[in-house]
Amino acid sequence: MTRDAVAALILYAAVLFNFGLAFINANGMAIGRTHVILGELAIVAATFAFCFRYWSPLMRPWLGVIWMLGVIFLLLSLLRQAVDPKYIRDVLLIPIFIMLGIAACRANIVRIMCGLQAIVLAIMIFEAVAPQAFGNVFNIVSYYVNTRDFKQESFWNAGSNLFMSALRPGERFLLPGLGIHRLSSVFLEPVSLGNWCIVITLFTAAFWRDLPNKARLFLVVSNLMVLVGSDGRLATVNCLIMAITPLLARLPRYSYFLYLPGIVCSALILVLALGMEHDGDTFSGRIAYSMNALSSMDLGALLGYDMRLIGKGADSGIVYFILTQSILGVAAIWAALCFFQPATSHRAVALMHGICFYLALNLMVSFSLFSIKTAAPLWFLYGYVRGRTYLEQGQGAHRTSPLEPGRSGIGPTRIPTHLARA
DSSP states (O other): OOHHHHHHHHHHHHHHHHHHHHHHHHSSSOOOHHHHHHHHHHHHHHHHHHHHHTOOGGGHHHHHHHHHHHHHHHHHHHHHTOOOHHHHHHHHHHHHHHHHHHHTTTSOHHHHHHHHHHHHHHHHHHHHHOHHHHHHHHOHHHHHHHHSSOOGGGOOSTTOOSOGGGGOSSOOSSOGGGOOOOOOGGGSSHHHHHHHHHHHHHHHHHTGGGSOHHHHHHHHHHHHHHHHHHTOHHHHHHHHHHTTHHHHTTSOTTGGGGHHHHHHHHHHHHHHHHTOOOOSSSHHHHHHHHHHHHHTOOHHHHTTOOOTTGGGGGGOHHHHHHHHHHHHHHHHHHHHHHHSSOSOSHHHHHHHHHHHHHHHHHTTTOOGGGOHHHHHHHHHHHHHHHHHHHHHHHTTOOOSSOOSTTTSSSSOOOOOHHHHHO
């Protein structure tokens, strides 16, 4: 297999392996937590092997990030007198898949992303047309009971094999008269399908100038279908903002660094000033819950060694992120993400505005962005853009916008030998 094919295979495995395990669990061998852990470890090991086989100096800062995350994890584990590998696993996915994107920066990114989108769309249509058959084939309830900390009685949708949030009480948010449940496709639950919509919107907006017309049409139409299928409120808001990221690229350099502190501070001030409380499963209610939990954190919680509030992290990504990494760790990770992607091309700046806004808004209500199913393609895109920009500049393409279609971000390009070896 070629270098590009191996990189694509690893990425596809990261997105789809839970889907495959659910099928096995429902149609043969019972799958447990150990199988999921071993699956992730195999994907991570393959990613490391691939990256070191195709080493690039651009990976060096991200090896430093991995070292930093390891040190933070060890120190916090000593302070807590407890070790939970999940906490370091959540953040290690970031540098690992960024490095994979850097190593695969000569691959045909449009073919990779459109291929994934086609699979997601096809399975979603099957789920919409034959929900009973989909539930029987993949038995999502059984899979999550066997592999996660779920219990059978925690699924309120009695008599269904679908994930609990697929049958959210009340009408749909998008097209309430459509008459279908919230769809999950290969992601098994609707929230991750909504996050996938955001990733595709990010890709489409950042690479718009490079995309052939057929790819533009496919991505726009299919993603609208997937967004409606997921019925995601947060995904809808994010996608609307992502669509204008090319315009946000006109803002001052690195201004996207302000998104996370700006959104957190604004939400905190608004909730405290108005005395907002959690009033149910609404966007404003979940923001209020998250900010009230954040305001209750003491110094020990902010520094990551007092974990008494970890139960509130389920519906507050920012609380979970700070508790597991400490406020210092969160700041370091955010700074690395913002400043290790040089603002030297329109594509890179547009992508960073989209990523930073998505992370900031998602952390207000959940920590679903740490799921490998959608984290892997997101950080792969980050690394791909970093590596692609480096190669283009090495060719003398010192521009602030991508090259014409077929030469930038679309497929293999002739590269000087010394750069290809890097």
